[in-house]
Amino acid sequence: MSVWTMNPKLQAIEDPTDFPPEAKSLQQLDAAVRCSICSEFFDGPVSLQCGHSFCSLCIRNTMATTSQSHCPTCRAPAKESHLRPNSLLEDIVSAWKPARAYIVKLAKQDDQPARKKRRLDESDPPSSAGPSRTPSANSTTVERTQLSSLLPMDAHRYKASDSLVACPLCKAEVPMDNINYHIDSGCATSLQSPKSQNSKAQWSSIMGPKSKGKEKESDDRVPKLAYDTLTQKQLRERLERLGLLTTGDHSVLVARHQQWAMLWNANLDKSTEHRESKEKLRRTLRKWESERHAPRKEKPAVDSGHLKKYSSEFKRLTEAARVNKAPLVGTEEVVVVDSEDL
Amino acid sequence: MASISSRRLQKELTEIHMEGCPVGITLVKADDFETWWFTIEVMGESVYRSEVYTLQFRFEPNYPISAPAVTFVVTDGRKAPLHPHVYSNGHICASILGNEWSPVLSVVSVCITLQSMLASCKKKEPPVDNDRYVRTAPDNPKKTRFVYHDDTV
Structure with a gap:
């Protein structure tokens, strides 16, 4: 008898074995988007220089607790300053979570006898309707919508018939009407070809405001402090500025600040929509502190017995x-x- | 926080149940998320041939960030293997259980490592300082600061 069989609630935990053994690649995929420290889906994934990724909090916690300065997976040298948010991985995880629920459901249905029939149904449409028609119709609509959405506002000034000329200076393709303005501005204007302007404008609309906002927030990272050089008063001031409790002795204050820096910085490694609120982080910190003090009572008992003996x-x-x-x-x-x- | 370690251990346990342990390793009990027992046996040609040993894992609340305390069980007629890195009180001197522990390691991977540590041993002999260590050893091997010097076995 083990906890696994005894407690049905615990069986609700999701892991790669949710997929049938035949679907080995799905198991692999499910395992690949999990942190190898906590074996949960990546939460605010960060990558090290060696290429291995972990949840930001997991790796920060590991580095702080074990004072190890290497990658847990390959033992390549690694520092906290090497951590880089891996936004692609984060996107994959948030897409995979709902997708896996759907696939697991399908896989379970597959185990039932309906399996054969559905397979037949699936193979039907290509033979009767003809596969070429639907995709092509789809792709044209997609192209059209994409084009119109790609074109920024001022790009509509150029009609498709506008003749483009290559700028004699920068070789960029510029609409005839704008060539003088383009040359006068020292080729600095983005009025090159409507095409390149499109992409440029689009990039700046995607990257501009968003990345700016992110930068602004990441400035707020809580730096590590040289705790030994700070007086208790200075430490309290720091904590107060962060809106945290200022009770306890020096070691408690230091631990609180370190833990907060870890929680806070790990939170900043997540994309904006996945971030926790400051209040939630404060609650996590309080919970951590109360749990940290709880097991302390047991320890001395064991030690004193040993010391006595x-x-x-x-x-x-x-x-x-x-x-x-x-x-x-x-x-x-x-x-x-x-x-x-x- | 207990939930990090118990969730991770829960997953390891599920995997053991679904995929089974490697050859020579068997789960004896895992009634909670604090102490697990395994038996290990060295397969093939070895000085420990057809000898079964019991391993005890004790987990702290912040497992897997901190290493589990792993010892051979030496009560109820069970014995620790006679090995240059295994003390007669069951304590094991292995770097991966100490300063080379990595949170990506798992219970099963520790079992495999210890199994291969036994398999690569050519001669059954106790550690040189066995008596001295056993006399004063703390209850938890994690409180001992081992010096890892011998990479051969």
Whole structure:
């Protein structure tokens, strides 16, 4: 008997084995979009220089807790400053989550006898309706809508019949009517061909305001502090500025600040729509703090028993070490001299 | 936080149930998300041929970020293998359980590593400092600071 069989609620956990063994590639796909630390879907994925990705919070937590400076997967050197948000992976995860639910449902239906019939149905349309017609009709509409949406407002000024000329200076294709203006402005105007203007304008409309906003927010990253050089008062001020509790002794304050920096910075690695609110992060921090203090009560009990049991042994060892200390320094010096001689 | 470790362990357990353990490794009990028991046996030609040992995993709330405490069970007639890196109290001196632990490792991967550690051993002998260590060893091997010096076995 194990928890797995005992608690039906726990079986609700999703993992790659939800897919049937025949669908090996689906299992692989499902495993690929999971963090290898928490084995959940990537939450704010970040990549290291070696190319391995983890949830931002997972890898930050690992680096902070174990003070390891290498990739957990391949042990390549890695630093917290190397972490780069992997927005593609994040998009894949958010698309995969609903998709997998759908596929799992289909796969379960597939196990039932209806399987054969549906397969037949699927193979029907190509033979009767002809596959070429539907896609081509689709593609033209798609092209049309794309074109109209691609064209920015001022691009409509140019009719398709407008003749384009190559600018003698920058070789860009410019509408005849605008060539003078183009040359006067030192080829700086984006009035090249309507085509390139389109893409440029579109890029700036996509990238411009959004990336600006992101940059502005990422400026708010909480930096790591040299905690030893800060006084308790300064630390409290920092915490207060972040809107956090300022109670507790130095070590509590430091731990709180470190944890907050981790939560906060990890949150910034997510795209804007996936970010948690500041209030939610504060709740997470409070929960972490209360859980952190809970298990402390048990630990000393174990330690004191151990200390008591071996107290005489420890005493003896301490005595022995004290006696040995003086001559040890001497031998060390000798060793140093030796190595210098070499 | 308990939920991170229990969710991750839940997934590992599901995988063990769905896909089974590698040859020579069997899940004995996993009644909670704190202590699991496995038996391991070295397959093929080995000095430990047809000997079955029991491994105990103890998990902390922040597993897998912190390593599990892994020991051989030495109670109820069970014994630790005689191996230069395994103390007679069941403690194991292996770098992946200490400073080389990585959160991407799993319970099964630890079992495999220990299985191959036994398989590559040519001569059954206790660690050189066995008696001294066992006398003062803490209950939890994670409190011991091992020095990893020997890569041969």
